[in-house]
Amino acid sequence: MIDLVMLFLLVVCALVAIHIKDLLGSAVLLSAYSLIMAVVWTRLNAVDVAFTEASVGAGITTVLLIAAISRTARGEELMPRARHVLPGFVIIVVTAAVLIWGTLDMPDFADPNAPANLHVAPRYIEHSAEETGVINMVTAVLASYRGYDTLGETTVIFTAGLGVILLLRGRKR
Amino acid sequence: MNMRVSIIRRVVSRIMIPFMQLFGLYVIMHGDSGPGGGFQGGVILGASIILYALSYGLDSARQRIAEKTSDILSSTGVFIYAAVGLVCMLIGGKYLQYNVLPIGEPHFASHIGILIIEIGVGITVAAVMITIFFETARKDERVEK
Amino acid sequence: MIELILGKYNYWIYITLMMIGFYAMISKNNLIKKIIGMNIFQTAVFLFYISIGKVSGGTAPIVWDGAVRYENPLPHVLILTAIVVSVSTTAVAFALIIRINRAYGTIEEDRILEINRQGTGE
Structure with missing residues (x-):
């Protein structure tokens, strides 16, 4: 059950991180995403990997991201992007369908x-x-x-x- | 990054940095018997310097660890790694075949070989993380002059 | 059907995460947003790899007397390497973005393309 909650939190963090316009907020959410990911990996008994993700993903990447934002621009510009949204959405739906079709032949989780x-x-x-x-x-x-x-x-x-x-x-x- | 040096940040980081560095070294040396190793330990060591830079300012941190020092250290680690491999070859084994190293029985030699390359990895990772941070966080004016 | 869902739902959540990152990479205008998407995508792929090495009833791959079964250490090693490479690529990407910002004064893809078009038109 706790695993499902963690995975749900991951999806929420990822969605909000790419949705909000404030890049600094995105950076913090990406850091939270990495830290939750480290917990998920600990649950999967990949302790070395979790350790690396907690120090590299949640630590160094966030610091670099904030440093890069401080030298460029903090906000994402609002632009008429309707022409970007639809093709992108179609592409990810098709890709996701192909990938899910691919998982049907895979062995079950933790087999x-x-x-x-x-x-x-x-x-x-x-x-x-x-x-x-x-x-x-x-x-x-x-x-x-x-x-x-x-x-x-x-x-x-x-x-x-x-x-x-x-x-x-x-x-x- | 133009930051005011706050007393709380300064005192807390002064207390934390030695423990972070000690923990980084511990993680590098105990990568053989628990989670950890060169990468994680190196990142923690690098992070301790980054914390110093964040709380005391970049220029003050650059006085502690000079540009040249971190540049040299980042190549030293790779060199240590490659050199261990070469030493194994010169002794008569294969590249990176640690158990031929002349430090006692093969079992022990292999253990020591792994430890040495972990240290090499740790040095490179720490130095590169420091370098990347300093270059990314540097003020623009200094570069464009 | 229920069995299929119970055995595979983890993979489907990973695919959702990958697609969120992928969408940010192809549809977002801001270069930093694209890198954030790339990070999400990469981490989801790592999660997929790690879960392949999961064995039910296994313990962490460190030798221990009480262990019945260990997790597969190989995916852990590969992903450990991949995480460090991913931070390297991210760092280089940020360096490139900072240079782009210095040259164009913006990190929005549309603006950069516009400036380029004007440059060639003149």
Whole structure:
């Protein structure tokens, strides 16, 4: 039951965040959305992911969003946008219908025998602690079995930092 | 960002920042035995500096951690990560095969290897978050001059 | 029918969230709103991934004597990576928006296109 309430709150936060005209309010709602999402992930037992979302999504992204708003414009302009609304609405309805049709073939929620849970994961669950000496399986997979991914990802963060420096740092006087 | 430095904000952040940094380091070092790791710990470390900047002003925070320092640190983390992989290769293992590291039995070596790269990830993430914040929140006039 | 709904309703809520973000990305005029929509979209996709790794009766994937079954750690790892990449893309997007605002004086898409059209017309 609590899960349903959380999911409902997520939908409400998302809807209001994109509806209101005050961007600062949107930023705060997006932060609330991230924090509720972190709670949902804790309920799904994805503790590492929830931790990351709570610190990155609800923390850093909000700060960056507010900083960006403070340097641009706070309000969204009211413009005659009738021509935008209808095509957008049609596109999302069609996409949602296709996606929902796709879920009909998927295994049920939390099915232990779903194909996604039967192939590589059992090996990680059974052997990661003895092979890497680390009892948190997420860390073991992240740093050891999929170390290349994480190296690439650290490079992505570094590149993002470089990109921001190149875009925003002025020339040295 | 032009902000008045309020006494409440200053005192509260002065109390909170050491604990945030301690917690960030704890999260990085205990990523092997509980939720957490380099990313989360790095973000918390970065957030502590961001809190300092928010309560004391950007210029004052830049005196604490210079532009050059955070730039160098953000590449240092990636370098540590890649260097661990290379060391494993030089010793005779595969790239990022931690259990060949000469620090005792394979089990332990692998544990230490994971810890070192987590630290590398933490350094990069913290430094990049600080850099991104400072560049995004900077006053426009300074850049356009 | 009831079984179908009980087994799948989670996915449908995730799809609703994705579509809310998607709508903001394609229909909103304000660039920051588009980024907010992108964040909602991304987070909904992450939620979808995490729920694929959910196993009924499982515990968090940290070795523990009392555990009967663990959640699938693989989606957690992938999404952990994806969250950090998403904050990187968001940061670069904000940097681009700040530059656009400096060049055009606005962050509304219509205005920017108008200014561009005037620029080429002259």
